Amino acid sequence: MQRIAIKTSRRTELVDITRRIQEVVQQSGVKSGICVVYVPHTTAACTVNENADPDVARDILATLADLIPESGNYRHIEGNADSHIKATWCGQSETLIIEDGRIQLGRWQGIFFCEFDGPRSREVWVKVVPTG
Amino acid sequence: MQRIAIKTSRRTELVDITRRIQEVVQQSGVKSGICVVYVPHTTAACTVNENADPDVARDILATLADLIPESGNYRHIEGNADSHIKATWCGQSETLIIEDGRIQLGRWQGIFFCEFDGPRSREVWVKVVPTG
């Protein structure tokens, strides 16, 4: 398992980590297999979506903020109940396919770390599973 | 990795791909392992849910349309911001368990391709990982 350090700069933010995940896979030397990207936090997540137009990430965050407002009728008293709920919305892991020594992504896809309670120092864990 | 071609016929639609995924697993000859189903698009997704009553799929799509309307206060100018957000809601991959040469599903479960910006020609990628 490899650990990637991430420094976020806003309360909510999508950080493109595609290149850093590809580097882990390339350094593993695995040509065919799968790659698990795992976020060990309860107020952050990861997702795959478009990395061509940054407005897509902005629209995802704005819609999430409308549906799950920061100030709501929450019992969790740390002021980040919305962050926990958004994390469960997006999910803590992505499982990706490796062929030819690289993660296979669609033309417009990038891998994003989703910060929902920043700014913070965060980690992403990456596990490469070879096949054949 | 195997590629499955899918032709969707509506803007939003859940397409049952259970049988086609089972065929890929059977052709692989793998008896025990896992199967990663991956959608290489940013306005489509996959999910597992009931395939007995088609009203379940209809209710999922209708509820998503209520929560994430097609016309909203979006910045992404291609008119499909809602499609990107729905894709992140559902997720781009499913990881399934293989035993006895077949994907193990619950009694009422089917695997669905989720179209959120169709009709289009789409792909699903399938990777089989054997164990033991």
Place this chain on the structure above:
Amino acid sequence: MQRIAIKTSRRTELVDITRRIQEVVQQSGVKSGICVVYVPHTTAACTVNENADPDVARDILATLADLIPESGNYRHIEGNADSHIKATWCGQSETLIIEDGRIQLGRWQGIFFCEFDGPRSREVWVKVVPTG
């Protein structure tokens, strides 16, 4: 594949299954790999979130109930359309990383079974995939 039996006691409920999943991994003897946790139901799911403050689970369930009410304009006539939609929100599987013979979790993370149409007798399926 190992099966874990779960008995839920309310209509919606998050049940902490972290210890039981860790036991399956330890009994497998696998030191390094991944672990797939799979829910074979269409009105239940699994997620990873905070297990220190039970108010986090309560806030997740309350927010889901606000967004996807039990009584809505649904076509599915069994009275649990909301349960199916919540299941797709949370997802049917989690993929976790194993090192040193244990699932690696963040400091505040626990693995939860999400009941959305209980009380019922349920199952969780666990598959351990060794690497190297």
